[in-house]
Amino acid sequence: MTAGREKHLLSPLIDLVFKALFAREEPRSRIILIDFLNSLLGLHKDNKITAITHLNPFSYKEFRGDKGSILDIKVMTQTGERINIEVQVNDVDNFRKRSLYYWAKMYSETIAESETYATLKKSIVINILDFDIIHETDRYHTQYSILEKDDGFLLVEDLEIHYFELKKFTAQSRLGGMESVEKWLTFMKEAGKPGSEELLKELASQKEELAMAMEILGEISADEKLRQEAYAREKARLDAVSRIKYAELKGMEKGIKEGIEKGMEKGKVEGKAELLIKMVSRRFGSLPEELQVLMKRADDKVLDLIGEKIFDLQAPDDILKYLKKELGN
Known part of the structure; x- marks a missing residue:
């Protein structure tokens, strides 16, 4: 070979x-x-x-x-x-x-x-x-x-x-x-x-x-023909996965938005923080204790910004760094 x-x-x-x-x-x-x-x-x-x-x-x-x-x-x-x-x-x-x-x-x-x-x-x-x-x-x-x-x-x-x-x-x-x-x-x-x-x-x-x-x-x-067919099948598979992930992401995005709106209607920052922690956990899995504590300490404005930016963030550490900066930690 x-x-x-x-x-x-x-x-x-x-x-x-x-x-x-x-x-x-x-x-x-x-x-x-x-x-x-x-x-x-x-x-x-x-x-x-x-x-x-x-x-x-x-x-x-x-x-x-x-x-x-x-x-x-x-x-x-x-x-x-x-x-x-x-x-x-x-x-x-x-x-x-x-x-x-x-x-x-x-x-x-x-x-x-x-x-x-x-x-x-x-x-x-x-x-x-x-x-x-x-x-x-x-x-x-x-x-x-x-x-x-x-x-x-x-x-x-x-x-x-x-x-x-x-x-x-x-x-x-x-x-x-x-x-x-x-x-x-x-x-x-x-x-x-x-x-x-x-x-x-x-x-x-x-x-x-x-x-x-x-x-x-x-x-x-x-074998070029078989190779191209394998690539075509792999592309079809990845496209299907992408559609599923996109649907999941949009559903999560909608849930976060609705959750934050409910929190705003109640006028309770604590409730908004809990909802946001739940939604962030659904995306990234279990969250560090320090991150959850800082999210509960954050004010309404900071929580809204996290909600807006969540889909641009790649890991819980990104949220932690942002919170520390905003809260002066």
């Missing part, structure tokens, strides 16, 4: 690129997907996946121009288990329930009308996410199944849902000591980023399947 190509690698977190990388009907793509799945699922020796059948293989023509299509990967293993793998960079559509729905739909597809329930096959959903969704733990990998409430034993092993949250992921060892799953997640997280070339070279030198993945990713990135 040339150095020039490395500098322009597409990110495997772009759904089109992800599917073009792992879901092609060719030996290299099957090899890296099998190793990727064994690594993510922690399968070893007799439990390892050794063969897969693509249930929705990559077809560039199928998705050309369709910016809304879902580019997940579905495979059947040598034992008949179904696996659905999806990469997502935005938290949309109540993702926890969406994952369960994907599992239920795939599970129901493993039985034909003439067969018994005993023929239902284990179904696994793997979500690779570039955002946080499981706030109950700091672990980057969480796994779910059906357990008895008190004793914790499995009802059946047929349900398995995994979340891999890349924002939480940091390899615990240097490259040479990384587990296979850490190497794959490092590749997923870093490929396509400026300055990652040396890291990716080192990863490729340590694992044959990652070297193969780098080779395929380089070919995908050099």
Whole structure:
């Protein structure tokens, strides 16, 4: 692979690129997907996946121009288990329930009308996410199944849902000591980023399947038609995110304005300060205690100015500096 190509690698977190990388009907793509799945699922020796059948293989023509299509990967293993793998960079559509729905739909597809329930096959959903969704733990990998409430034993092993949250992921060892799953997640997280070339070279030198993945990713990135389609899909995604954020911002702006007006109608600076603290917290999260104290000390004029400038401020520290200046602290 040339150095020039490395500098322009597409990110495997772009759904089109992800599917073009792992879901092609060719030996290299099957090899890296099998190793990727064994690594993510922690399968070893007799439990390892050794063969897969693509249930929705990559077809560039199928998705050309369709910016809304879902580019997940579905495979059947040598034992008949179904696996659905999806990469997502935005938290949309109540993702926890969406994952369960994907599992239920795939599970129901493993039985034909003439067969018994005993023929239902284990179904696994793997979500690779570039955002946080499981706030109950700091672990980057969480796994779910059906357990008895008190004793914790499995009802059946047929349900398995995994979340891999890349924002939480940091390899615990240097490259040479990384587990296979850490190497794959490092590749997923870093490929396509400026300055990652040396890291990716080192990863490729340590694992044959990652070297193969780098080779395929380089070919995908050099395909101008696919590259432009990936850019178009990414633009459509960012435009959708921008529209959502704009709507949220306008809604927040309206709420702040109405809240301040209510405070003015009551003629209570204290009430206005409390409303403003609540609205600022909705934008930035929890606020430092010092900032809340100063906002409560501020007069009507200063609070009005904060309300007007809130959407130009980038962080709570900007408000704190402004208040200290106005209050002479």
